[in-house]
Amino acid sequence: MKQHIIDKIKEYDTIILHRHVRPDPDAYGSQGGLAEIIKATFPEKNVYTVGQEEPTLYFMRRLDQIEDSVYDEALVIVCDTANQARICDQRYKLGKEVIKIDHHPNEDPYGDMRWVDVDAAACSQMIYDLYKTSDGQLKMSKEAARLLYAGIVSDTGRFLYPSTTIETMIYAGELMQYDFNRQELFNNMYEKDAHVLKIEGYILQNFEMDESGVAEVRLTKELLARFNATQAEASQLVSILNGVKGIQAWVYFIEEDDQIRVRFRSKGAVINGLAMKYGGGGHPLAAGASVYSWEEAENVLTDLKVLISEK
Template sequence: MKQQIIDKIKEYDTIILHRHVRPDPDAYGSQGGLAEIIRATFPEKNVYTVGAEEQTLYFMRRLDQIEDSVYENALVIVCDTANQARICDQRFKLGKEVIKIDHHPNEDPYGDLLWVEEDAAACSQMIYELFKTSGGQLKINDEAARLLYAGIVSDTGRFLYPSTTIETMQCAGELMQYAFDRQELFNHLYEKDAHVLKLEGYILQHFVMDESGVAEVRLTKELLKQFGATQAETSLLVSILSGVKGIKAWVFFIEEEDQIRVRFRSKGPVINGLAMKHGGGGHALAAGASVYSWEEADQVLVDLKNLVAGQ
C-alpha cells in the first residue's frame, strides 16, 4: 500500500492535502509533514495544504487558500481523519482520486486507496515511515521533520501514552537528527496563557469523581466566557486528570453555541465504542462525540459509569 501511495504521488502534478476539523498537532504535523516531503522530492509539483486554520497552531503551519478549479485532475490525500464527515473542507470530493492515511479505527473506509494502521501512535509516525521505507524514492527536509516530530510528541502525550512503541521512539529519535529547534517547538506546544492556566486550576478544583474511578468536568459557555478560553484551548486540558490517583476514565463536557463537545479519556477501559454510540469515535483510550443537551450529557455519564463497572 505504501508503494501504491508513492506511485500515485509520482503520477499527479497537483496534490492537495486535507486533515480533520478542529485540528490538533498530529493533524497539522501529518498534513504539513507529507506536503514538505512531496515538495522536497518533487519541487515541480503543485502541493497545497488546506482547511480552516487554527490560530493556536500557526506556529506549525499556515494553510493555503485555493479555488475549486485547482481540484480538477488533482490527487487528494486526507491525513489523520477517520470518517468523511470530519474532513475539514468537504471539497476533497472534487479531486480525481482520494487517498486516506489514518491511525484511527477504520469505521468509514473512504477513498480510492486506504492506508490505516490503528496501532500507529500518530499519523505523523506513519508519514515518517512512508518516507523511511521508500528506499530513497522520497526525500525529507528539516521542516518536514519538525512537523512530524511535533505530531508524534503531541499524540503520544510526550511518549507517556500506551500507544507509544519502540518504533515510535525510533522515529522520534531519527527525526531529532534534523535541524530544528526542539525547545522552541516544546514552548509553542506546551506553554499556556495565564487565562488557560487559571481555567486548569478551576478544573482541578471542581472535577467530580465517584468511588468507581469515573470523573467528569462540565465547562459551560458562561464559564468559558468567564475565563476567556476558546474550545481549542479547553481541548488541551482534557488530559490533566490523568495524574489523579484512582481515576479509571473521565469525560469533559464542553458547551458551545449549538452543541456540547464530549471528550473521553481512559486509563484502561476501552471507550471508543461509547463515543461511537453517541455519534463520535476515536481511539481505545481517547475518543470524542457531541451531544445537544445537558440531559444527553447526563446519559453519557451514566453510560460511562456502566462501562467502567462492567470492565
Template sequence: MKQHIIDKIKQYDTIILHRHVRPDPDAYGSQGGLAEIIKATFPEKTVYTVGEEEPTLYFMRRLDQIEDSVYENALVIVCDTANQARICDQRYKLGKEIIKIDHHPNEDPYGDLLWVDVDAAACSQMIYELYKTSEGQLKMSDAAARLLYAGIVSDTGRFLYSSTTIDTMQYAGELMQYTFDRQELFNNMYEKDAHVLKLEGYILQHFDIDDSGVAEVRLTKELLQKFQATQAETSLLVSILGSVKGIRSWVFFIEEEDQIRVRFRSKGPVINGLAMKYGGGGHPLAAGASIYSWKEADQVLADLKTLVAGQ
C-alpha cells in the same frame, strides 16, 4: 499499500492535502509533514495544504487558500481523519483520486486507496514510515521533520501514552537529527496563557469523581466566557486528569453555541465504542462525540459509569 501511495504521488502534478476539523498537532504534522516531503522530493509539483486554520497552531504551519478549479485532475490525500464527515473542507470530493492515511479505527473506509494502521501512535508516525520505507524514493527535509516530530510528541502525550512503541521512539530519535529548534517547538506547543492556567486550576478544584474511578468536568458557555477560553484552548486541558490517582476514565463536557462537545479519556477501559454510540469515535482510550443537551450529558455519564464498572 505504501508503494501504491508513492506511485500515485509520482503520477500527479497537483496534490492537495486535507486533515480533520478542529485540528491538533498530529493533524497539522501529518498533513504538513507529507506536503514538505513531497515538495522536497518533487519540487516541480504543486502541493497545497488546506482547511480552516487554527490560530493556536499558526506556529506549525499556515495553510493555503485555493479555488475549486484547482481540484480538477488533482490527487487529494486526507491525513489523520477517520470518517468523511470530519474532513475539514468538504471540497476534497472534487479531486480526481483520494487517498486516506489514518491511525484511527477504520469505521468509514473512504477513498480510492486506504492505508490505516491503528497500531501507529500518530498519523505523523505513519508519514515518517512512508518516507523511511521508500528506499530513497522520497526525501526528508528539516521542515518536514519538525512537523512530524511535533505530531508524534503531541499524539503520544510526550511519549507517556501506551500507544507509544519502540518504533515510535526510534522514529522520533531519527527526526531529532534534523535541524529545527526543539525547545522553541515545545514552548509553542505547551506554554499556556495565564487565563488558560486559571481555567486549569478551576478544573482541578471542581472535577467530580465517584467510587468506581469515573470523573467528569462540565464547562458551560458562561464558564468559558469567564475565563476567556476558546474551544481549542479548552481541548488542551482534557488530559490533565490523567495524573489523578484513582481515576480510571473521565469525560469533559464542553458547551458551545449549538452543541456540547464530549471528550472521553481512559487509563484502561475501552471507551471509543461509547463515543460511537453518540455519533463520535476515536481511539480505544481517547475519543469524542457531540450531544445537544445537559440531560443527554447525564445519560452519557451514566453510560460511562456502567461501561467502567463492567471492565
C-alpha cells in the same frame, strides 16, 4: 500499499492534503509533514494544505486558500481522519482520486485507496514510515521533520501513552537529528497563557469523581467566557486528569454555541465504542463525540459509569 501511495504521488501534478476538523498537532503534523516531503522530492508539483486554520497552531503551519478549480485532476490525501464527516473542507470530494492515511479504527473506509495502521502511535509516525521505507524515493526536509516530530510528541502525550512503541521512539530519535529548534517547538506546544492556566486550576479544583473512578468536567459557555478561554483552549486540557490517583476514565463536556463537545479519556476500558454511540469515534482510550443538550450529556455520563462498572 505504501508503494502504491508513492506511485500515486508521482503520477499527479497537483496534490491537495486535508485533515480533520478541530485539528491537533498530529493532524497538522501529518498533513504538513507529508506536504513538505512531497515538495522536497518533487519541487515542480503543486502541493497545497487546506482546511480551517486553528490559531493555536499557527506556529506549526499556515494553510492555503485555493479555488474549487484546483481540485480538477488533483490527487487528494486525507490525513489523520477516521470518517468522512470529520474531514475539514468537504471539497476533498472534488479531487480525481482520494487516499486515506490514518491510525484510527477504520470504521469508515472512504477513499479510492486506504492505508490504515491502528498500531501507529500517530499519523505523523506513519508519514515518517512512508518516507523511511521509500528506499530513497522520497526526500526529508528539516521542516517536514519538525512537523512530524511535533505530531508524534503530541499524540503520544510526550511518549507517556501506551500507544508509544519502540518504533515510535526510534523514529522520534531519527527526526531529532534534523536541524530544527526543539526548544522553540516545545515552548509553542506546551506554554500556556495565564488565562488558560487559571481555567486549568479551576478544573483541578472542581472536577467530580465517583467511587468507581469515573470523573467529569463541565465547561459551559458562561464559564469559558469568565476565564476568557476558547473551546479549543479548553480541549487542550483534557489530559490533565491523567495523574489523578484512582481515576479510571473521565469525560469533558465543553459547550459551544450549537453543541456540546464530548471528550473521553480512559486508563484501560475501551471507550471509542461509547463515542460511536453518540456519533463520534476515536482511539480505544481517547475518543470524542458531540451532544446537543445537557440532558443528553447526562446520558453520556451514565453510560460511561455503566461501562466502567462492567469492566
